[in-house]
Amino acid sequence: MVGIMGSSWVWLFLSLIVSQVQAFYIPGWSIKSYKDGERIPLMVNKVYSDNTQLQYAYYDLPFVCPPAGRTASGLLSGQSISLNLGEVLRGDRIKISDIDLTVGHENECRFLCDQQVTRRDLRRAKELVKDGYVVEWIVDNLPGATSFVTVDKSRKYYAAGFKLGFTKYDSSTGKPRYFLNNHHTIVIRYRAAPGRPGESGAKVVVGFEVYTKSIGPNNKRENGCPVELQDIEDNFELAMPPNKTEELSMLEQHPSNHYDHLDEGDDEDTITIPYSYSVYFREDNSIEWDKRWDLYFVNQEEGSRIHWLAIINSLIICGLLSGIVAMILSKTIRTEIKGYKEGSIEAGRKMKSAPRSLDQDKEVDDQLDDAPEDDALEDVTGWKLLHGDVFRRPQYGHLLAPLVGSGTQVLFMAFGLIFLSAVGILNPSFRGGFLSFGFGLFVLAGLSSGYFSAKVYKGFGGVNFGKNALITACFFPGLLFALVFIVNLFVWAQASSTAIPFGTLLAIALIWLCIQVPLVYLGSWYGHARTPAWENPTKTSTIARQVPQQAWYIRSLQAILFAGLVPFTVIFIELLFVFQSVWQDKSGYYYVFGFLSVVSLILIVTVAEVTVVTIYVQLCSENYHWWWQSFAVGGGSALWVFIYSIWYYFFKLHITGFISSMLFFVYSFMACCVYGLLTGTVGFLAVYVFIRKLYA
Structure with missing residues (x-):
């Protein structure tokens, strides 16, 4: 059973x-390849921002075009894509969109929808644009990207996502004005598929770029599309006059006027937002399919020197600690053990050379066999005195x-x-x-x-x-x-x-x-x-030894803080990239795992060495309470990581709102608990092996 x-x-x-x-x-x-005339599904995911930790599903926004339920290539627009656990945890909500991407068919402009929104919906859009929200669309598993060039203009790179809208400051009043991007120019970069599919005309997607525009209601339209897409003078502002009935006359009298009265008037007043899009296909043989993600990391690759600096810094710290540990093990401890053994032999010789009877000889031999350490340790100090207490059960x-x-x-x-x-x-x-x-x-x-x-x-x-x-x-x-x-x-x-x-x-x-x-x-x-x-190599005595007064620098809290600072310096530089990836880029993926792997191994060695040195100093002060101390010292760098996260929140992030701040600190605390548990266990196991060898 x-x-x-x-x-x-x-x-x-x-x-x-x-x-x-x-x-x-x-x-x-x-590799997914497409033939001419075949539709490539465009999927919408979510919107996110550097200024808040709250993400929203794209189709949950009340001011965007909802899915019309059209069927193409066996997919229904609005249909949810099944997600793995990680996608759900990172806030993904992926659905099929109505946007038509047919290989080989370009559209200079295509009407998507006229979305009627209320004053309340406009306030919602204004809040998201104000917070700098970015939209994530997906084509062939590539996120829609905003294209940039490096500082020296030698290379192009991508930033995942594109802006939901933008902010301008009025030259006369100095007040901010918020505009919505309601036209999207989609550029699909492709090349011939490798192998036989490419010989038969199949193509693979190697780039997905989105360029946004804000087109106001005054721009003349034909079939729902604006006539002018290049020189746009009037953008779509997220504003509504206080009285809907006065809107037309006010626009006619003051075509360049704008309104910021979203808090006035009836919440059910409506305004229409027109949405449209353009589609272009561009062949690009400079990008290999298996290298297409590199464009998202070109700008980050410039930090490789910083990563190497971090590794060199970590190796220097680890090397110094290794030298200290080697000195303790090879010189100090061996010398003390040698003196300890010589003292045992000398004590035994003196006891045997003293005049006594046959029965006394036998009694002395039994004492030497049963407890030679007690006799030898009468004239020594430090860790050698703790052989009967060092493996005492902890509280x-x-x-x-x-x-x-x-x-x-x-x-x-x-x-x-x-x-x-x-x-x-x-x-x-x-x-x-x-x-x-x-x-x-x-x-x-x-x-x-x-x-x-x-x-x-x-x-x-x-x-x-x-x-x-x-x-x-x-x-x-x-x-x-x-x-x-x-x-x-x-x-x-x-x-x-x-x-x-x-x-x-x-x-x-x-x-x-x-x-x-x-x-x-x-x-x-x-x-x-x-x-x-x-x-354990030694037996625990019945009566516990009294621990003498400890120096200030090896007391529990001080030892944890001082020892934890050393591993923190090993990961400090790499930690900046990890925080940026998680809290600012929102990528959920740290791309330089080669660097991170090396630093992680150095971190493990450093934690083990620091904990061994700290506990050895503690044992030399005749303090045998090392069980919990080794675990706490090993995980001590987690305290510094949490302090660093507080600094990062105030000086690097621009998070607003109670919920977003709470998310940051709670998840940072959880991450520090996981990190502290890991390093604490490494420290505990390293010290346990060290002490067993020391007292063997």
Whole structure:
């Protein structure tokens, strides 16, 4: 029965993984080609801004053209595209649009719709334009881009998305005026498809550019399209006169006048926004299909020197620490151990050379065999005095064990994501893949979480492995889930696509409770029942040694802050790029994983070395309370990362609104918890191995 249930859970999990990776492909392998006359679907996604963390589905905006339900190439406009878990979590809401892109057919102008909007809708549009919202459309899995050139004008590059509108300041009054972009010029760049499809005339898309224009109602129109698309003098301003009946006469008398009375008048007053678009196809053989995403990163590649500087900086810090650790291990500790052993031998010789009876000789030999360390340590100080206390069980060890277990789970997930990204499996075209794979790896790593938690728990003398497994499976994931749920209560009220749908939250909870919890329990059972406990090299004495007064710089809080500053300096420069990618570019993808992989490995080594040095200094001060201290010192850099996020919020971001600020700080806190758990576990395991070798 257990085997049947286990296999059913495995099949359920595999089916979920398969459903999540439907958009997966490696660049250069899965190529979609189109023939002349074939329609390329244009999909609309969402709008987002650097000034707020609230995103909105494009078709949820009341002032854009709604889908008309037209059918083309087997697709119905307005039809939702199935999304993987990562896409849902990052706020994507992708649907088919009415815009017609037929290969080889260009349209100088095509009417889309006349959208009637109310005064309330105009206020909504004005708020979004004021906040600098950007629109994301998708063609052949490429986001619509705004084209730029580098400073030296030698290379072209793309910025994903295009502006919803723009702001101008009135020259006479100095007040801002807000305009809506209601005409879009779409340029599809293509080249011949590789291989046989290209020989038969098939083409592949290598670029998707969108150029926006704002065309006012005074521009004459034919068949819904403006006559003039080049020299546009009148833009479409997001304004409405206070009295709708006076609109026509006021426009005739003052054609250049503008109004900013959206807060006055009836909310149900309406105005018409005309939408149109142009389509052009341009052959471009300078771009290879598997290199088409490079244009989105040309401008960012200029920071490669900064990345190399960060790596050199990290290597220098890591090298200095490695030298210190090597000196401690090869010189200081070996010298002290040698003196310690010589003291033991000398003490034994003196005891044996003293005059005594045969029975006394036997008694002395037994004492030397049973407790040579006690006699030898009478004349020494520092860490050598702690052989009987260094492996004493810590307070609240039943909480430390689950944290270490969850830390190994995060460590497994992090290395898996970095590896998959570095080899190109996770790439920009796999939208949402990073989050989807991260969630899947986290769930699968429940086995390692339960195993290591059980091993540490058993080493502390714990016997109730079921309770330990339950705490391990629910404590940290439950904290993250609770924070996400509470934040979503606020975001749901804003009708934002940033909010995770309730059905998705329910699915995540079911996967957590029905798949991860059993995996944690299985790993915990194996680690507790099927493997021996970690044996310590020294026995713990009955009476605990009193810890002397500690120097100010090695006390708990100071040691955590000082030691945590060193790993923070290793990741400081790279952290700036990560924050920019997540909070400003909204790309959800960090493209320089080669650099990030190197820095991550240096970070792991640095955390281990810093924690070992810190705990060694603590042991030399005769403080044997290292269990929790090693975990806290290893995760100490998370405090500096959170402080850095506060600085970044005030000096780099321009976020407005309570909800957006709350999202930033809550998600930053969650990220720091994950990071602290990972580095804390690295520090704990490194110190445990070090102390076992030290007292062996």
